[in-house]
Amino acid sequence: MTRAAVYGTGSWGTAFAMVLADAGCDVTLWGRRPGPVEAINATRENPDYLPRVRLPSGVRATTDPAQAARGADFAVLAVPSQTLRGNLARWAGLLPADTVLVSLMKGIELGTAKRMSEVIEEVAGVAPGRVAVLSGPNLAREIAERQPAASVVACRDESVARRLQAACHTAYFRPYTNTDVVGCELGGAVKNVIALAVGIADGMGLGDNTKASLMTRGLAETTRLGLAMGADALTFAGLAGMGDLVATCSSPLSRNHTFGTNLGRGMTLQETIAVTRQTAEGVKSCRSVLDLARRHRVDMPLTETVVGIVHEGTSPQTAVKELMARTAKAEHR
Numbered sequence: 001m002t003r004a005a006v007y008g009t010g011s012w013g014t015a016f017a018m019v020l021a022d023a024g025c026d027v028t029l030w031g032r033r034p035g036p037v038e039a040i041n042a043t044r045e046n047p048d049y050l051p052r053v054r055l056p057s058g059v060r061a062t063t064d065p066a067q068a069a070r071g072a073d074f075a076v077l078a079v080p081s082q083t084l085r086g087n088l089a090r091w092a093g094l095l096p097a098d099t100v101l102v103s104l105m106k107g108i109e110l111g112t113a114k115r116m117s118e119v120i121e122e123v124a125g126v127a128p129g130r131v132a133v134l135s136g137p138n139l140a141r142e143i144a145e146r147q148p149a150a151s152v153v154a155c156r157d158e159s160v161a162r163r164l165q166a167a168c169h170t171a172y173f174r175p176y177t178n179t180d181v182v183g184c185e186l187g188g189a190v191k192n193v194i195a196l197a198v199g200i201a202d203g204m205g206l207g208d209n210t211k212a213s214l215m216t217r218g219l220a221e222t223t224r225l226g227l228a229m230g231a232d233a234l235t236f237a238g239l240a241g242m243g244d245l246v247a248t249c250s251s252p253l254s255r256n257h258t259f260g261t262n263l264g265r266g267m268t269l270q271e272t273i274a275v276t277r278q279t280a281e282g283v284k285s286c287r288s289v290l291d292l293a294r295r296h297r298v299d300m301p302l303t304e305t306v307v308g309i310v311h312e313g314t315s316p317q318t319a320v321k322e323l324m325a326r327t328a329k330a331e332h333r
């Protein structure tokens with residue numbers, strides 16, 4: 001039987017642990033806090049993040065990272081992006097030598113501007129062929145309710161991608177393989193930034209034309225950056241690009257969209273953080289995405305605008321005026 005360790009008892013880590021178990025894997029879910037771990041083992045439910053969702057018997061939980069790692073074919077990392085480096089430094093030595101490390105995270109590291117797979121390779125000292133990423137329209141609550149969904153599992157080693165595909169393929173969760181790790185990771189990280197922008201527009205009371213324009217131009221920004229970094233343009237038209245973008249920008253279940261909506265309604269950054277229970281990756285990653293764009297000399301005006309609103313005190317009203325006043329140009333340049 002395939003064994004999987006899932007590090008992180010947030011909503012997505014818990015939901016994906018359920019997917020793996022439904023696909024026939026033996027799953028150990030690691031959590032930092034004893035309370036949720038004890039609740040999962042006693043009641044088959046994660047009351048903090050996925051209340052009223054019963055987890056399969058194939059999922060057990062622990063606070064011991066070594067116990068989770070024991071015999072794991074896959075180690076799934078589902079912690080906030082900016083905590084990955086420190087956490088993985090403590091866990092990497094516990095993992096079997098042939099374990100495949102799987103990133104569920106959708107962010108870019110602050111300071112280094114590294115993608116999550118790059119951080120994993122560096123900290124764990126593993127080759128790219130042992131690192132996979134999962135991306136796509138992954139709203140955790142819907143997947144936990146076993147609603148039909150599709151995603152992408154990407155690895156530079158296609159055989160590893162196929163192994164992961166088999167490990168998480170269920171009647172309701174359909175994974176496709178891809179070897180374009182760069183494109184899949186960028187699609188997942190930048191869509192959070194664009195979802196903040198769309199949420200801000202929602203909060204301001206702007207209409208569907210505005211939101212469609214933000215999503216479309218946001219996808220253009222993502223594709224420009226991806227091409228500059230060697231990604232495949234087709235990835236951004238797929239589940240890890242457009243699919244993830246549409247879900248995250250459109251759903252009230254999206255943390256980043258909700259965060260942006262509160263900003264658009266006039267709440268300050270600190271007020272919005274105070275009412276947000278889970279990590280909205282785009283809040284921190286917007287700065288590292290912009291850093292990455294500048295390093296590759298790629299123009300990303302929407303990302304720059306989000307950074308201005310979230311971190312530099314620009315009002316949403318001023319930001320809209322500045323965006324609309326930009327010099328006119330051809331669409332595909």
